[in-house]
Amino acid sequence: MMTEPAALEIKPIGVIHSCFKEKFGIPRQPGLVAGARGSLELFSPYNDITMVSALETFSHIWIIFLFHGNEPGKWGRMVRPPRLGGNRRVGVFASRSGFRPNPVGISAVQLESIEQAKGTTFLHLKGIDLLDQTPVIDIKPYVPYSDRIMEAVDGYADQPEREKLSVSFTAEADAVCQTLEAVKHPALKRLIKEIVGNDPRPGYYALKKNESEFGMVLFDLNIRFQVTGHQAVIFAIEKKNDE
C-alpha cells in the first residue's frame, strides 16, 4: 500500500482582469474568440520583471489557474461536458470542467505584451476563456515541441459540432454599440459577434423549445439577445445597474 503524498498549499501569483464577468458567455475553449482580451496582474514578489524575462519571445503561454467561485469540494464523479451537448455523462477526469477534485485549470492563450505599470507587471493576453478575478498560480511558456501533439486523437471529435449562430443587431442596439465603441470599448461589436456566434448557451438549453431570450455580462454591460433557430439578434446593450 502506498503512502499518500502530503497536500501542498498553493498561493496565487496573480489575478486575471477579463471582460468576462460571469460564467455565461465565456468561450468554451481558449483561442475561440480571438478578440477576447484580458490581462494578468502579478502580485509582489512575482511582479519582478526579471521573473518573466524572455517570456516575450513566446507567442503563446500557459496560464495555470484556480477555478474560483465554485463551492470548495463541490464536484461529482461524472459531468456533462457542454461540448457533448450536455446530454452525455463522462468521468470528471475526462472533462475540463471546473468542478473537479483539485480545481486547477490550464489555458493556452496568446501573449500580446508585457507591461510594467502602476508599480507592478501586467501580461496582456488575447483569446482568453478566463473569468474576471481568476486566481493564477503559474505561467509557463507554450513549447510547441512538447505541447503541440500532432497525432493526438480527440475522443469527442465524433460528436456533431455545435452550429455557429449568425448574429445581427437591432438598430437600437447597434447605435448603443457605436457610441460605446467610440468612448470606452473599441471593437465591442466584433467581440459580441464572436462570443454570441459561438453559441454560449449551455447544451441543455438547446433542447428546451420555450427559452429564447438570453443575457450575458461583458465588461460593465448587460448584453441581451434572442435566438431563433440559428439566428441570434442582439436587442439590448445596457449598463449594469450596480456600476
Next chain:
Amino acid sequence: MMTEPAALEIKPIGVIHSCFKEKFGIPRQPGLVAGARGSLELFSPYNDITMVSALETFSHIWIIFLFHGNEPGKWGRMVRPPRLGGNRRVGVFASRSGFRPNPVGISAVQLESIEQAKGTTFLHLKGIDLLDQTPVIDIKPYVPYSDRIMEAVDGYADQPEREKLSVSFTAEADAVCQTLEAVKHPALKRLIKEIVGNDPRPGYYALKKNESEFGMVLFDLNIRFQVTGHQAVIFAIEKKNDE
C-alpha cells in the same frame, strides 16, 4: 490595490510509477523517449472507474503534477534552462523548471490503457518525463482543438539544437542487457539507447572537458556510460546495491 485571493490546499489524487528513479536521465520533454513507460496509480476515492469514464477515447492526456523532492520554497527569479545549454538565464516563468513559486508541472503523455487491478485504478502511460513517486493532482484530456496551437512561436527555437549521441554497448554490457530483457525488463536496450541518445547530461557538463563518465538509475539498475564527442558507450549495467 487588489486583495490577493486566498491560498488553496491541493491534495494529490494519485502517484506516478516510473522507470526514472532519479532526475538524471529523465527526458527533457514528454514524448521524447517513446519507450519510457509508467503508470499513474489513483488513490481512493479517485480510483472509482467512473471518474475516468470516456478518458480512454483520448490518445493523449495531461498529467498535472507536483515537482517533488524539491526543497519547498526553493526557487529563484531566474533559471538556466537545459534546453538553452545551461548558459543563458531566463525568468522562472519563461521556463518549465520544477523550481518555481508553485511547484506545479504539466505534461502531455500518451494514454495506453486504463486498468482496474489490486482494488484500484491504473492509467498506463507512454512517453513520460516523470520521476518515480511524482504526486499527481489532476488529469485532463488533451484536446487538440484548444491545446494544439499551430501558429505558436517557440521563443527558444533559434537555439542550436543539442546533437543526439550515438549509443553503443560494450560486449559485457550487451550480455547483461540481454539477460535482463529475458527475465525482467523487455526492450531495455532500446530504452537505454533512446534515453542516452537524447544526451541526458546537464547543459553545463557539455562545457567541462574533463568529465566523461556518467551514471543514471533506471528501474533498479545503475546504467554507466562514457561520452567522447558525440559517441556514448554503455559499459556497465549493475543492480543497485540497495535493492
